[in-house]
Amino acid sequence: xxxxxxxxRIARTDFSYFFRTKWLMAVLISLSLSDMLVVGLxxxxxxxxxxxxxxxxxxxxxxxxVVGLFSAATDTGRRIWLALREGVVQYYLTLPIRTGGLVGAxxxxxxxxxxxxxxxxxxxxxLALSFLGASTIPIQGILYALALVPFLFILATGIAGLAAFFxxxxxxxxxxxxxxxxxxxxxxxxxxxxxxxxTIAQYLPAPVATIAExxxxxxxxxxxxTSAFAGNPLDTIVLTNLLATSLPLAMLGAFAYWIILRTxxxxxxx
Numbered sequence: 001x002x003x004x005x006x007x008x009r010i011a012r013t014d015f016s017y018f019f020r021t022k023w024l025m026a027v028l029i030s031l032s033l034s035d036m037l038v039v040g041l042x043x044x045x046x047x048x049x050x051x052x053x054x055x056x057x058x059x060x061x062x063x064x065x066v067v068g069l070f071s072a073a074t075d076t077g078r079r080i081w082l083a084l085r086e087g088v089v090q091y092y093l094t095l096p097i098r099t100g101g102l103v104g105a106x107x108x109x110x111x112x113x114x115x116x117x118x119x120x121x122x123x124x125x126x127l128a129l130s131f132l133g134a135s136t137i138p139i140q141g142i143l144y145a146l147a148l149v150p151f152l153f154i155l156a157t158g159i160a161g162l163a164a165f166f167x168x169x170x171x172x173x174x175x176x177x178x179x180x181x182x183x184x185x186x187x188x189x190x191x192x193x194x195x196x197x198x199t200i201a202q203y204l205p206a207p208v209a210t211i212a213e214x215x216x217x218x219x220x221x222x223x224x225x226t227s228a229f230a231g232n233p234l235d236t237i238v239l240t241n242l243l244a245t246s247l248p249l250a251m252l253g254a255f256a257y258w259i260i261l262r263t264x265x266x267x268x269x270x
Contacts, residue, residue, distance in 0.1 A: 122228070
């Protein structure tokens with residue numbers, strides 16, 4: 001059996017656990033729906049102005065899809081923490097697979113989880129916008145959404161890589177969630193998921209607004225708004241920036257997690 005086939009089998013096994021926590025997925029989807037229908041509709045009536053030609057509800061819904069991708073990719077850390085404490089990772093390290101292959105398997109699994117979850121939210125968002133009469137989704141918008149999947153996958157793998165690193169250095173489960181919440185505050189809060197960059201620039205220093213504008217979550221949400229929902233052609237500059245900001249996250253997370261697993265292989269503990 002080749003290294004690639006072992007990587008695929010481990011990734012498939014870990015990915016299967018994503019579907020075993022149906023209650024967690026149901027809770028997360030319910031929270032996302034409440035954000036769409038309650039926050040989006042209520043705030044949309046309180047904020048009548050348009051953002052880039054969109055109502056606040058239309059502006060928020062693609063952002064909620066990206067937040068869902070972030071949440072599902074972050075769940076990789078929870079699975080890795082459990083695997084480390086239950087000896088699953090240690091068992092994998094005894095198998096004839098390279099440390100880099102094991103890292104790749106977990107990160108790919110996390111990326112797939114993010115894509116599946118955000119894809120479900122995207123379908124729900126399309127239905128919500130259509131039934132509520134907020135907008136008519138053009139056919140080309142669905143095609144653009146499919147074209148965005150590889151870019152969203154890279155973003156999800158980057159987040160999963162960081163989550164894997166935080167899980168591997170957390171001695172207790174609650175400590176991991178402290179790290180996860182810190183990651184959420186830094187990536188979700190300082191972004192254009194909920195508000196456009198122009199609004200952020202009015203109330204926060206210019207460097208913060210710039211960081212929010214080039215946050216990979218902001219770039220992904222912007223691409224969904226302009227292409228997947230509005231039906232405009234994909235902007236190559238936005239996609240390039242999305243890759244340029246997502247790939248370093250994936251490489252940093254993978255390298256840090258590789259160091260942790262290498263230490264476990266050599267010393268028996270991180």
